[in-house]
Amino acid sequence: MSAVLLAVFNDHGAADLVRASLVRDGFPTDRVELTACCELGRAGCGPGNSPHDKIIQYFHALLGNEQNAELLAGRVESGAATITVHPRGTIETRRANEIIAAAGAVEVAERDMGNQRLEHAAAQHESPWILNFLFHSPSKADCLYCRLFESNSD
Secondary structure: OOOEEEEEEOOHHHHHHHHHHHHHHOOOHHHEEEEEOOEOHHHHHOOOOOHHHHHHHHHHHHHOOHHHHHHHHHHHHOOOEEEEEOOOOHHHHHHHHHHHHHOOOOEEEEEOOOOOOOOOOOOOOOOOHHHHHOOOOOOOOOOHHHHHOHHHHO
């Protein structure tokens, strides 16, 4: 099992904003998951005869504890939403915890935090990582393709 950080929020809207913040910070979309009644996410893909069974199975697989899985499923069915992050390394763990804490998570659970491969998807600085690929020039062209052929368009 790899490292898992799971945060509970009072509603889907708050969790959705956290998911967007994590992805904007550099976390790949396949390592950030939202689970809510209106958006089951990966929980909806699991085995089970009902959404309740699928949610329990999902949380049990993540946390390895059936009692916690039942409690989380009940909270999700009552309107709460969860964000699950699979961080890789201390930088990502710290960033995920900062973003989750700033958003006001009502509960945070961790599993296997010592089992992390050394990958770095989250930014180590304040600006988004995509800015590293953009050229800073006085050009008025707004895309890379246009900038490449700007001199030929006269």
